[in-house]
Amino acid sequence: MKSRRMARAGLLGSAVAVLALLAIGGRARPGFGEPLHGLPPDLLARFQAGKTAFVAAEDVAGGLGPVFNDTACANCHDQGAIGGGNDRLETRYGQVLNGVFNPLTQFDGTLVHARGIGQFNGVNFVGEVVPPAANVVAGRRVNPLFGLGLVDAVPDQFLKDLAQFEQDFTPATAGRANVVTDVASGQPRVGRFGWKCQIGTVLTFAANAYQNEIGVTTPFFPNENCPQGDCALLVANPALTNPNDTKETPMMFADFITFLAPPPRRPLTRDAELGEVLFLGIGCADCHIPAMRTGSNLVAALDQVEFFPFSDFLLHDMGSLNDGIAQSGATGHEMRTAPLWGARIRTSFLHDGRARSLAAAILAHDGQGLPARTNFTNLPQRARAQLLEFLESL
């Protein structure tokens, strides 16, 4: 037991040291929405071209729909800067019978595509609704994309080792690595993106969002969504080619996201420094892991870089704070530890935006997050304020 405690203290100790260095160093860091520092001109050009594609609105001639949620990535990802999150919610649904989750694919579940392109070839394409058969309905908030190239560049083995480390040293709050088959590469990969760790790479997420949110198919995801499950309607879909677009466009979205810098940290005030000690001490950092490192990477700005996401990108059983949706190997109870970097510019929190403040988000923790929440509520008022001030610095 002693050695376990020491190992844990060692990990937290080094995290404290790293955070202190970061605060003292005070190096100028890219702001929200800016590219990683030190990109060579060719990669900067790819970032810019990717950003242009990310902002550009699709139309019916370009493959929009027939059902979709919006016309451009940036229409949802724009809080703080292009590439940010948003308070907007999407709807997921399913049906649980005798404890078994049914995604209701016959109705085009689990994601509601809320808009349709209208009248074409004798069919009126309208937005989808939650079908009456659904008995689980959950909102999903738009995640910010700052720094996700760094997250993508973390080796699978690191996340697997981290899950084992948590199992050994903090078993009550230990997370699970969700291994998925990555569609873009066809390879197994530890899922780390989305509220359920449902996707393993930025490229696959981008291609999936292009098809699911905007309705534009590519060779990565070649099938149109059948409006409310009625695939017969697709013969009236006006999109000229199938798939609607090449692999290039999702690769451009992925360039933009991959080279997007992480949120800039604010200098620590005295109270925030004390709040950091509390954050590490009451168990928040057991899941919201402060520091991570990328593996070797051909891009220097992503090669062996230490970064500070405040997440383990693992799945945890959050009790009543779950969304009930089983997806890509994650059960209804499991949620990804939400990264806390950049939280200060968000205006709603948790997967369904139910919390309007950082404090409310902490007070909603349940399941594996309950002990830390109880520790938080047991802190004196001043200490709680210090912890929140620390979160505001990330």
Ligand code: HEC
């Ligand atoms: C209608 C709103 C909407 C549009 C349009 C949209 N997204 Fe998203 N995005 C979301 C939501 C909601 C999530 C969280 C999804 C989840 O986990 O279920 C998300 C999550 C993501 C993530 C994962 C972030 C993380 O923290 O793991 C990436 C990457 C992403 N979107 C990229 C894109 C790209 C690229 C486009 C354009 C092709 C796009 N999105 C268009 C709403 C949107």
Ligand code: HEC
């Ligand atoms: C057992 C793992 C675990 C522990 C311990 C934990 N959290 Fe979380 N935290 C999560 C998960 C998982 C989520 C996402 C929940 C959801 O799906 O809405 C989250 C979400 C959050 C959010 C909302 C972020 C956002 O963008 O929506 C905040 C703030 C937060 N945690 C702070 C804390 C603090 C402070 C502590 C310590 C008192 C703590 N957490 C302890 C797992 C944990």
